[in-house]
Structures are given as C-alpha cells and as structure tokens.
Amino acid sequence: MDAFTQHSGVAAALRRSNVDTDQIIPAAYLKRVTRTGFADGLFAAWRSDPGFVLNRPEAAGASILVAGQDFGTGSSREHAVWALQDYGFRVVLASRFGDIFRSNAGKAGLLAAEVDAKVVAAIWDLLEREPRMTVTVDLAERTLLAGVDADRVQDSFDIDDYTRWRLLHGLDDIDITLSHAAEVEAFEASRPVWKPMTMPARTAG
Amino acid sequence: MGRTLAEKVWADHVVRQGDGEPDLLYIDLHLVHEVTSPQAFDGLRAAGRGVRRPDLTLATEDHNVPTVDVDRPIADPVSRTQVETLRRNCGEFGVRLHPLGDADQGIVHVVGPQLGLTQPGTTVVCGDSHTSTHGAFGALAFGIGTSEVEHVLATQTLPQPRPKTMAVTVDGKLPAGVSAKDLTLSLIAQVGTGGGQGHVVEYRGEAIRALSMEARMTICNMSIEWGAKAGLIAPDETTFGYLRGRPHAPTGADWDAAVAYWQSLVTDDDAAFDREVVLDAAAVTPFVTWGTNPGQGVPLAGVVPSPDDFDDEGDRTAAERALAYMDLTPGTRMREIEVDTVFVGSCTNGRIEDLRAAAKVVSGRHVADNLRMLVVPGSTRVRLQAEAEGLDTVFKAAGAEWRGAGCSMCLGMNPDTLAPGERAASTSNRNFEGRQGKGGRTHLVSAQVAAATAVAGQLAAPADLPDSSNPREG
Numbered sequence: 308m309d310a311f312t313q314h315s316g317v318a319a320a321l322r323r324s325n326v327d328t329d330q331i332i333p334a335a336y337l338k339r340v341t342r343t344g345f346a347d348g349l350f351a352a353w354r355s356d357p358g359f360v361l362n363r364p365e366a367a368g369a370s371i372l373v374a375g376q377d378f379g380t381g382s383s384r385e386h387a388v389w390a391l392q393d394y395g396f397r398v399v400l401a402s403r404f405g406d407i408f409r410s411n412a413g414k415a416g417l418l419a420a421e422v423d424a425k426v427v428a429a430i431w432d433l434l435e436r437e438p439r440m441t442v443t444v445d446l447a448e449r450t451l452l453a454g455v456d457a458d459r460v461q462d463s464f465d466i467d468d469y470t471r472w473r474l475l476h477g478l479d480d481i482d483i484t485l486s487h488a489a490e491v492e493a494f495e496a497s498r499p500v501w502k503p504m505t506m507p508a509r510t511a512g
Numbered sequence: 513m514g515r516t517l518a519e520k521v522w523a524d525h526v527v528r529q530g531d532g533e534p535d536l537l538y539i540d541l542h543l544v545h546e547v548t549s550p551q552a553f554d555g556l557r558a559a560g561r562g563v564r565r566p567d568l569t570l571a572t573e574d575h576n577v578p579t580v581d582v583d584r585p586i587a588d589p590v591s592r593t594q595v596e597t598l599r600r601n602c603g604e605f606g607v608r609l610h611p612l613g614d615a616d617q618g619i620v621h622v623v624g625p626q627l628g629l630t631q632p633g634t635t636v637v638c639g640d641s642h643t644s645t646h647g648a649f650g651a652l653a654f655g656i657g658t659s660e661v662e663h664v665l666a667t668q669t670l671p672q673p674r675p676k677t678m679a680v681t682v683d684g685k686l687p688a689g690v691s692a693k694d695l696t697l698s699l700i701a702q703v704g705t706g707g708g709q710g711h712v713v714e715y716r717g718e719a720i721r722a723l724s725m726e727a728r729m730t731i732c733n734m735s736i737e738w739g740a741k742a743g744l745i746a747p748d749e750t751t752f753g754y755l756r757g758r759p760h761a762p763t764g765a766d767w768d769a770a771v772a773y774w775q776s777l778v779t780d781d782d783a784a785f786d787r788e789v790v791l792d793a794a795a796v797t798p799f800v801t802w803g804t805n806p807g808q809g810v811p812l813a814g815v816v817p818s819p820d821d822f823d824d825e826g827d828r829t830a831a832e833r834a835l836a837y838m839d840l841t842p843g844t845r846m847r848e849i850e851v852d853t854v855f856v857g858s859c860t861n862g863r864i865e866d867l868r869a870a871a872k873v874v875s876g877r878h879v880a881d882n883l884r885m886l887v888v889p890g891s892t893r894v895r896l897q898a899e900a901e902g903l904d905t906v907f908k909a910a911g912a913e914w915r916g917a918g919c920s921m922c923l924g925m926n927p928d929t930l931a932p933g934e935r936a937a938s939t940s941n942r943n944f945e946g947r948q949g950k951g952g953r954t955h956l957v958s959a960q961v962a963a964a965t966a967v968a969g970q971l972a973a974p975a976d977l978p979d980s981s982n983p984r985e986g
C-alpha cells in the first residue's frame with residue numbers, strides 16, 4: 308500500500324444520503340476475480356443519467372467525493388472501495404460511514420474522512436458556486452481546506468489514530484500481525500480442545 | 513463492575529493489546545464464499561503465504577450459483593470462472609469446500625449453524641455483512657472486507673477496535689401470527705438504519721428468550737441493516753438443544769465442558785451497556801417496507817407515508833426518492849399494493865422453519881394469476897429436509913417454483929432477478945434500489961406475509977386470506 312500524507316484534487320458533490328454499497332457497485336459487477344477493473348460498475352445504475360454528477364463536465368477528473376450521511380452502508384463488498392479507486396477517487400468525505408466500508412477503505416488506501424454534516428453542506432454549496440474547486444486534505448494534520456478567501460471552508464476531520472498511522476506510513480496490516488506471531492501461537496496453545504474445527508470434515512447422515 | 517456477554521466473548525479472544533492499537537482478536541471460524549475471496553487468495557499467493565488454519569476455515573458456493581440445472585456447468589462464463597476460482601483456491605490452500613451439488617452446500621450463514629460449527633462464545637467472520645446471523649448462538653460474529661479475509665486466512669486473527677455495546681430488550685410476548693421478521697423490521701423502522709452504528713447489540717428479554725434458534729438467526733441477521741457491527745443473544749437451553757448432535761458439536765466430556773463454559777456467557781446483572789432500547793413485543797404487528805432501505809417500513813395495516821410526515825429534511829428527501837423509485841403514492845394502503853413476484857429464501861428467512869411457515873399458508877391454495885413465487889432453500893440440507901417433509905409438493909401444487917439452494921434473488925447475482933419495474937415481496941433483508949435486479953422494486957416481508965401475498969396477489973397476511981381447509985394462522 309502506498310503512503311498517504313496529503314491530497315489535493317477536484318471535488319464532486321454526491322448529494323445523497325444512505326448511499327449503500329449496492330449503489331456504489333451493484334452485484335452484477337462483482338464477478339471479477341481481480342482487484343482492478345471495477346470502474347465501470349461505480350454507481351452503475353445512476354451513470355446512465357446524463358445529469359448524474361460524475362457525468363457532468365465539472366466533475367471530470369474528480370478525486371475527492373463529498374457524500375451525504377451514511378455513505379457505504381450495507382454489503383461488505385470491498386469492491387465498492389476498489390471501484391472508487393479505479394475511477395480515480397483518493398478521498399471520500401461524509402458525516403458518517405458504514406463500519407465495514409470505512410474499515411475496507413483504510414485497508415485499501417482510500418481515505419474515508421468523517422466530517423461534520425455542516426462541512427459537507429458548506430462544501431456542496433461552494434461547489435455550486437465554484438465548480439471544479441480544489442479541496443486539499445492533509446492526513447498528517449487531519450485538516451481539510453476547500454475554496455479560497457472569505458468563501459473557504461477549513462476544518463478538521465475524524466479518522467481513527469491507528470488507521471491514520473497505517474495510511475501515513477503505507478503499512479500492511481498482515482505484516483504487522485505476523486510480527487506478533489509468538490503471541491498468536493501462545494494464544495492457540497491455550498484454546499480449549501472442544502472448540503469447533505472444520506477438519507476432519509463431519510457431515511450429517 | 514460486571515461485564516456484558518459481548519465483552520466476555522471479546523475478552524476471551526484477545527491475543528494482544530497495545531496502547532493506541534486495536535485489539536488483536538483470535539478468530540474461531542472463518543467462512544468463505546466465491547465472491548469476496550478470490551482477491552484474498554491472490555494476495556496470499558503474491559506474498560508467498562499459506563492459510564494458517566485451514567481447520568478453522570470453511571468454504572461454500574452461494575452468492576453466484578444458479579438454482580436450476582445445478583448439475584450442469586454454470587451457463588454464465590464469468591460466474592463460472594468465479595466459482596471455479598474458489599474451487600482451485602480451496603484445492604491449492606487445503607480449505608474444505610462444499611461445492612454446488614454437495615449436500616452441505618448453501619448460504620454460508622445457513623451452513624455454519626447447521627453443521628454445528630457456529631457455537632456459543634466463538635468469534636465468527638466472513639466476507640459478508642450478514643455474518644451477524646451467527647450471533648444468535650452467542651457468538652461474536654461480524655462481516656469483513658476482502659483485505660480482512662486475506663488477513664484472517666494468513667494469520668487467523670483480526671485487529672479490531674473495541675466496539676460500544678447496546679441492549680435491545682424486547683419485553684412481553686409476540687402476538688400469534690407475528691414473527692421475528694416483523695419484530696426486526698419494526699425495530700429498524702424505529703431506530704433508523706444508522707441506529708446501531710459502532711455498537712455490538714445484545715437482544716434480550718422475554719420475547720427473545722421465547723424464540724426458536726431460527727427466529728433468533730433472523731433477528732441477528734438483520735443487525736447490520738440498522739448499522740450494528742454485530743448482534744448476539746445469550747445461549748440457553750434452546751441453543752444447546754439445537755446444537756446437540758450436530759456434526760461438529762462437541763460430544764461426551766467435551767460437550768459437558770463446552771456447556772459449562774457456554775452457561776457462563778450471560779451479561780452480568782451489574783454490567784452496563786452504552787445504550788439501551790426497549791420494545792414491547794405485544795405491540796408488534798406484521799410489518800412491511802415501502803421504501804428503499806430496511807428502515808422505511810410500516811405495519812401491513814398502514815399506508816404509504818408522505819414525505820411531509822418526516823421532520824428531518826434528510827429523511828424527507830430520502831422518502832421522496834424512495835417513493836419515486838418504488839412508484840408509490842402516499843396514502844395508498846399497503847394491502848392494496850400488487851406484486852409480480854414473491855421470493856422466499858435468503859439467510860434471513862431461508863431455513864426449514866421459514867419454509868414450513870410459508871408452506872402452511874399456501875397449502876391447498878394457489879398463487880395468484882400472473883404472479884411468480886420462487887422458493888429457494890437456504891441450503892441443500894434444508895432443501896432435502898423440506899422434500900422429506902413433502903413441502904416441495906405443497907409449493908409446486910400451489911404453483912410456486914421449487915429451486916436449488918443459494919442466495920438467488922436476495923442479491924440477483926445469478927439469473928434469478930427482477931425485471932426493471934417489477935415489484936416483489938421478498939423475505940430477504942435488503943430493499944435497496946436495484947438490489948434484486950436493476951429497476952426492481954422490493955418490499956421486505958416475513959415468510960408468512962410472503963406466502964399470503966403470493967396467494968392474494970397483493971401484500972397480505974395469512975389472516976387476510978379467504979377460508980380454506982387450512983388453519984388461517986401463519
């Protein structure tokens with residue numbers, strides 16, 4: 308995973324709340340066995356509408372998605388994160404995320420930054436007035452900056468410390484855990500013998 | 513101070529704790545299916561890693577598989593590749609797999625409990641959000657993403673921030689003809705789809721204690737639909753009775769040792785939850801959704817709401833969008849809504865008890881003209897048991913389609929989908945836009961309401977059906 312410290316890019320306003328992962332990428336697009344190639348499935352049902360934000364010229368090349376409350380609820384599909392990344396997004400701002408989505412984003416290197424609902428609304432308004440406005444997100448400082456002068460929105464965002472640390476250093480979770488192998492072995496040695504095991508396989512009748 | 517059930521199970525699985533780090537939890541059971549695992553196995557291969565504990569891992573084919581012609585190669589080449597990839601990966605990494613055609617194939621969340629692998633006080637994960645189902649046994653069970661699937665395959669552990677705890681206490685008794693599905697749909701309508709965010713929920717109280725294991729699974733299954741990380745129920749005699757004699761349940765002295773531990777898995781009297789919700793079971797009635805998230809529901813006796821009924825601006829906009837998508841007019845009585853398709857199945861309501869309940873309603877009756885009813889058992893074992901009980905004959909005589917096991921129309925990844933504009937009453941758990949097929953419209957209902965709706969042609973409870981030789985109650 309690449310380290311993430313700061314990112315500036317064009318923002319797109321997704322003025323909807325409760326965007327579940329079935330909307331981010333419908334099940335029909337989950338059949339690929341690779342980690343890439345999901346950009347076509349991103350918001351697939353809405354993309355056929357010419358008025359949809361990602362079809363508008365002002366959102367061309369956008370890398371920061373500013374979404375309504377409860378973004379990424381529902382299904383655990385990490386494909387939702389991969390689809391956003393494949394499309395070019397590096398950051399999603401929302402006032403609340405689905406738990407599994409937020410965790411998946413942290414693992415895959417997409418920054419899911421939780422901001423106040425008022426900040427989302429203010430950025431949406433700014434984008435109406437200043438399409439193609441750049442937003443800068445600083446993970447080290449946990450801050451974001453949108454717009455210029457009197458009009459600008461400047462605030463902090465929330466992300467848990469551990470995910471922030473991993474993203475800043477581009478660290479892989481599995482490597483970290485494997486460095487604690489001795490503790491895992493000690494735990495395994497203490498597990499009761501009657502705990503279920505899938506093998507040898509037993510089936511009814 | 514005492515501890516909650518969830519805190520006890522959590523504490524018993526902490527491998528490591530560090531300042532400013534999430535706890536490292538040991539995982540007792542890892543369930544795997546074809547859709548969320550291929551990239552995880554690829555990751556292992558790329559890093560030259562193996563599966564640490566194949567003996568704590570189980571795979572089955574469910575999301576993507578057809579429910580007809582299951583003995584023939586899968587027609588859709590992309591689906592076939594995904595299923596074949598799982599088979600190859602399981603072979604290469606030594607993971608037990610129940611493939612299509614096997615008696616233990618089926619939806620992961622039906623297969624784990626039925627094999628007796630889901631046990632009280634265990635940690636269970638799967639690359640699927642409805643892993644919360646297993647919480648019905650007093651297990652700490654939650655859905656994970658593909659990166660985490662890879663993490664568990666490689667290490668049998670998972671770093672997890674400590675969640676908050678919540679109690680949902682359901683006092684009193686559910687009225688006759690009211691099911692666990694009605695209870696969970698009314699709960700979600702009350703607390704909202706984000707109501708459980710960041711919490712592990714314990715369902716307790718008289719009405720919960722009275723539920724069968726299958727009904728408890730229905731409740732825990734839908735925990736994720738109101739944002740909870742997991743939902744669990746303290747194990748009791750009902751739990752032990754369900755497990756005894758299952759293929760992977762402990763036996764002899766191991767059984768006694770296990771039960772002694774399981775009996776300690778209760779929330780202490782002096783334990784405190786971060787949040788508590790109390791419901792009155794007696795007030796619950798058959799409940800159905802009108803919108804595009806599981807919180808947008810009303811009693812079957814109610815009407816389609818108007819956006820103006822909502823104080824919150826976000827809820828109002830969401831209602832407007834949902835009504836447009838669902839093509840519904842405020843004020844319409846729910847019972848007047850006509851449906852084209854009825855789906856009975858999924859990890860929410862695809863177990864034997866659900867099929868029995870649905871069969872009882874359609875027995876001696878016939879599904880309405882121009883309506884298709886799909887009955888999809890949650891697992892092949894459920895299908896075999898239903899056939900042994902003659903339920904398949906009942907469904908077929910009523911004009912329903914009797915299918916092979918899998919997720920099927922719950923998520924419409926296989927050919928079982930709604931056509932654009934088609935309207936369904938579905939026993940599944942998600943009524944999201946396009947969930948059951950692009951442009952499809954879903955009303956979430958219980959198995960009883962689904963069956964009655966199939967007969968009536970419009971949303972209905974068993975008690976609404978004209979008399980037949982059968983009992984009227986679901």
Ligand code: SF4
Nearest residue numbers: 642858859919922923
């Ligand atoms: S039945 Fe539906 S909810 Fe359950 S695992 Fe399958 S797709 Fe997911």
